[in-house]
Structures are given as structure tokens and as C-alpha cells.
Amino acid sequence: MGDQKFEALKGVSFDIAAGEFVAIxxxxxxxxxxxxxxxxCLDRPTSGCYLLDGVDVGEMTADxxxxxxxxxxxxxxxxxxxxxxxxxxxxxxxxxxxxxLHSKERRQRALIAMEQVGLAGKENNHPSQLSGGQQQRxxxxxxxxxxxxxxxxxxxxxxxxxxxxxxxxxLFTDLNRQGITIIMVTHESDVAAYAGRRITxxxxxxxxxxxxxxxxxxxxxx
Amino acid sequence: MDFIQTLKIALxxxxxxxxxxxxxxxxxxxxxxxxxAMMAVGTGASYVISQQIASIGSNxxxxxxxxxxxxxxxxxxxxxxxxxxxxxxxxxxxxxxxALAAGTVRSSGQVVYGNMNxxxxxxxxxxxxxxxxxxxxxxxxxxxxxxVDGALKVCLLGQTVADNLFGSADPVGSIVRIKxxxxxxxxxxxxxxxxxxxxxxxxxxxxxxxxxxxNLVRSQHTNSVGALIVKAKSEALLGKAEExxxxxxxxxxxxxxxxEPDFSTRNLSEILAVAEQSSKAMSLLLGAVAxxxxxxxxxxxxxxxxxSVTERTREIGIRMAIGAKKNDILLQFMTEAVLLTMLGGxxxxxxxxxxxxxxxxxxxxxxxxxxxxITIAFFFSxxxxxFFGFYPARKAAGLNPIDALRYE
Numbered sequence: 001m002g003d004q005k006f007e008a009l010k011g012v013s014f015d016i017a018a019g020e021f022v023a024i025x026x027x028x029x030x031x032x033x034x035x036x037x038x039x040x041c042l043d044r045p046t047s048g049c050y051l052l053d054g055v056d057v058g059e060m061t062a063d064x065x066x067x068x069x070x071x072x073x074x075x076x077x078x079x080x081x082x083x084x085x086x087x088x089x090x091x092x093x094x095x096x097x098x099x100x101l102h103s104k105e106r107r108q109r110a111l112i113a114m115e116q117v118g119l120a121g122k123e124n125n126h127p128s129q130l131s132g133g134q135q136q137r138x139x140x141x142x143x144x145x146x147x148x149x150x151x152x153x154x155x156x157x158x159x160x161x162x163x164x165x166x167x168x169x170x171l172f173t174d175l176n177r178q179g180i181t182i183i184m185v186t187h188e189s190d191v192a193a194y195a196g197r198r199i200t201x202x203x204x205x206x207x208x209x210x211x212x213x214x215x216x217x218x219x220x221x222x
Numbered sequence: 223m224d225f226i227q228t229l230k231i232a233l234x235x236x237x238x239x240x241x242x243x244x245x246x247x248x249x250x251x252x253x254x255x256x257x258x259a260m261m262a263v264g265t266g267a268s269y270v271i272s273q274q275i276a277s278i279g280s281n282x283x284x285x286x287x288x289x290x291x292x293x294x295x296x297x298x299x300x301x302x303x304x305x306x307x308x309x310x311x312x313x314x315x316x317x318x319x320x321a322l323a324a325g326t327v328r329s330s331g332q333v334v335y336g337n338m339n340x341x342x343x344x345x346x347x348x349x350x351x352x353x354x355x356x357x358x359x360x361x362x363x364x365x366x367x368x369x370v371d372g373a374l375k376v377c378l379l380g381q382t383v384a385d386n387l388f389g390s391a392d393p394v395g396s397i398v399r400i401k402x403x404x405x406x407x408x409x410x411x412x413x414x415x416x417x418x419x420x421x422x423x424x425x426x427x428x429x430x431x432x433x434x435x436x437n438l439v440r441s442q443h444t445n446s447v448g449a450l451i452v453k454a455k456s457e458a459l460l461g462k463a464e465e466x467x468x469x470x471x472x473x474x475x476x477x478x479x480x481x482e483p484d485f486s487t488r489n490l491s492e493i494l495a496v497a498e499q500s501s502k503a504m505s506l507l508l509g510a511v512a513x514x515x516x517x518x519x520x521x522x523x524x525x526x527x528x529x530s531v532t533e534r535t536r537e538i539g540i541r542m543a544i545g546a547k548k549n550d551i552l553l554q555f556m557t558e559a560v561l562l563t564m565l566g567g568x569x570x571x572x573x574x575x576x577x578x579x580x581x582x583x584x585x586x587x588x589x590x591x592x593x594x595x596i597t598i599a600f601f602f603s604x605x606x607x608x609f610f611g612f613y614p615a616r617k618a619a620g621l622n623p624i625d626a627l628r629y630e
Contacts, residue, residue: 037624040543042543042623042624042627043624062547062548063547063548063549066542066545066546066547066548067545067547069543069544069545070544070545071545075543075544077627081536081539081540081543081627082540083537083540085234085238086234094541094544095544095545097224097227098541098544098545098546098547098550099545100224102224103226103227142544146545
């Protein structure tokens, strides 16, 4: 660090259309995490711009970014990142808390999201009482509950065994079919195979951007 | 984010570390309990003092004879016998701001009844004295002008004297011997309790002024009096009455230029003010000591909140990633800190109130717990939370979501 300027991304330019399922690949240090942070509105580019839904995110304040993360984006992390000692249902409700919804509506929507990820009945379990796969489902439910346009997943299967990984990827595929754009960072090619498009980074540049044939047609959304 | 949710999150965080929360609160608990208990003792004491002084009357002026010099030795204040019954009459007649004036003489001696005897203070006074002091009798009658004019050998007993000489029997009509002279008991005074100086005001026997001047007090003139009690027409006229008395007595005693007056005046509102001031200073001091413990407690809160923010960096990151704004995080940690101090404050108020009650019942100290001190303590504890919680909360709110998420 120090005073030295490090360019994590150099001359990177790409578009992601609504409804796409994109896998971002690359070795560590390739710039994929930085691009993910920018896409997730957690970070702002020092130069260049990122248009989300046609709006330049670079100009926004921290609170405006928080609002966008809350309303348009959903996050799924490698380490699940659930709040410990907090029942699953309340973890799922959390984005709605910050959206300012009333407790009745929060509970209702959280229950629907829990059902969507196949965790009906586990509402009151704490994360420590759930398996890794179940915890990731709770995280996905939390990402879903705000009806986001985009779900950003950072190595979502990194901590899971292969059969659980398949279940989780199946879940993402389902969500994508429902029209949610999914952007996923991974370094496992078999996980990336679920995505319709693969963008590969190396040393801060995109070295490949390939469109794979999808098992189902990409929905055209304006 | 709504307030109930914030409160719920804060409560959960405090419950997670019950022992730590309690220990953190302890500083505030002790501080608030100390403030409450000390204020209770302080206000109780000053209330009693002001009650006692008020019972004497706040529009009363004392005129005390000055000192005399004999053979190079000066007596103390009141040693001279420069005031006379004529001075009393003159004050009554010539000072417009004075309502009543009473001369008194004071002596002490043995009082005997049958085989019982008791050493006590003997006061000579007339009906004005009892009117000014608003002293009534619990049995029998008080001293009248006829008693004074006739220098009758009658006496009025203070409750303590009556108890010691007569026990539970009614003394009215009995004969007691004061300095070997027989006096008829005409009544018993109502109990007056302790004076502000702590002496027993009931341990006194009263006789008519002239009787005392003639038979019980050795003096140059039979009409000299020890001290004058003067009642001003109102509290507002107190200063004016005092000036009038000084002027009149200077004139009557021919005191001019730099000649030292042979009397001095005091008014009780001055004494009251001094007493109130000293008790105020005392409670201020106690309050300062207690505030220090509150500040120490507050620093403890800040310390723990900083630890908590560091421990929960990841949680903060998660909350930020899913849409918590800076203010949401700030409010969450502030709420936690204020909740800690307010809970501590409530427990402290309960402990302090209980402690004060125990102190007053065990040691017999007068304590008074005012709603005011409880309210102040409560809001002060909340203020400690706001003050010492702000820095850690701001630190939490200022975290970068990416760094916070990555924090291990």
C-alpha cells in the first residue's frame, strides 16, 4: 500500500444485461474481487464509471449506496455471514429492517423467502444449529427478501461439499429463471458451468468473456 | 429503521454478554447510588436545619449586650448588662418596623421537687417572649403580664424538666424550688425538640421576667436584661427594623463616633442563610465526589463499547452490506451504550434509595429523597451513555463496509 498506487482494474469495460447469469473467474489478485465490490456498490471506482440501471454510482454518497444495496442488490458470501445468536428468520428479515418495513410485513416476506429456499420450519433455528448448506440457504433467502434485481454471490460454494454445492447452484439457477440477474465470483470451473456467461480476469484485465449456450433462453428485459 | 427494532438489537447484544454488561454497568450503578444516597442525606440534613430555624421564626432579631472590660479583662459578647427593660419598652414604642420586643434573662441552677432534682436553664421572660417564639403550653397556662408585673413566684416547665422531676405525673399546681426559692408550677410547655445548635430546647424552666430579675439573677440593676428578642412586622422589614433598633439604642446608650457599641444585633435569616449555604456546599461536595465515580463509570462504558465495536466489526460489515446506513449503525451502538447507563442508573436509583432508607432507619439520620434528584440522576446516567457512547458508535458507523466484511 503506502503511497504507491495500485491499479486493481485496468481498462475494464463490460455490460451485464438484466436476467443474465454471469460467472466472474480468475486467480486471486486478478481483480475479480475488486470488480465484485464495485458491482456490489460496496466500493467506488477511483476513475471510470459504473452505471447501475443507467445511474452513475460513482457520484453517490455512502448512504445512497447503502440504499441501493438494500433495494436493488442481494449478497451471498462464501462464509455465509449470518448474524450469530440470531434466529434464521430474523437474519432474513434484516434487509427489510433497514428498508423501514413494519414487523408484520417483514415477517410475512421473510417467511416466503425461507420457503423459496426450502427452509420452511427452520425459522427459529440459530445459524449454529444449521448445516453449512442450510446456512447458505438462509443467506440466499436474506439476499432474496428485498426482491432485488441482482444477486451478487462471492464464492457461494467455497465452504460447501460438492453435493451441497450442486443444491445451492440449482437454487441460483431457479432464481435466475425467475428473472433475477446473478453475478457470481468463483474459481471452480464446474460451478462456473452453471452460468451462461463467463468473464475471466487476469492482472486487472479481462482476458475472456464467453457466452455459453444456456439450457434455457435468456429472458429479454428492457 | 424503527426504534423498537433498534432497542431489540441492543437488548440482544447486551444479553449476549450478560456478565460483561453487568460489570460495565456497575460503575454507573455505584455512581448513581452514591449520588442519590448522598443527596438524600444532604437534603435531609438541610431540610431539618431549615425547619428548626424556621420554627424560631425568620423575622426575628436578637439584640445581645456587648462585652465589658473590668480590670483589663474583657468579657465575651453578652457579658455586659447594658440592656434594660426600658430599652425594650423604647424599642416597642419608637421603632415602627418592630412588632414585638421581649427582654429575657438567663441563668442556670438546680430545681428541686420532693426528692428529685434537676440542673437546668432558667429563663426569665414575659408573655411577649412566648408570643414571639410561638410557644404554647401543653397543660396549665402560660406566663401573663400580671405574673410579670407582680413578680409572682410561678414557673413554666419545659417538657424535659417536667419529665425529670415529675415523671408521668401532672406538675401543674405543685411547688418546686428554684435556687431554694419555692415557685408554683403553672404549666408545662409544648415540646420543641432540639435547637439548630443541637441543644435540648425543652430543658428549660421559665419564670416571669421581673421575678427572675429580682430573685434569680445577680445584676447591677434589677431591670437589666440579658438578651432581647425582637420580632419585625414582616420578613421584608427585618433589615429596616434592625437599623431602627441600632439607631435607637445608639442614641439611648450615647454611642457616637468611633465608640464601640455596647450591644450587637443578629437576625435569624442570616443564620439560616449560612446554615443553608454550608449544607449546600456539603451536598455539592458529595455530588462532586459521586460525579467522579460516574465519569469513571462512563469511561468504563466507552472502553467496553470500543471492545464491542472491534469484536463486532464483521457484524457491522454485514449490516452495512445489506443496507444499514451510517446513522443506523451509529444509533444502534448509541442505543446500546445509553441502555447500559440507563439500566445502571435505574438500578443505582433503587440501590441509592434503599441505602438512604437503611441509613436513616439504622443511624437515625434524616434523609430525603427528592423526585428532583432521581430525575437528575436518571437523565445524567442517560447523558453519560450519550457522551461516552458517541465515540465508539461513531467509530462503528465510520467503518468501511469492505474492510469490515473482511475483518476476521
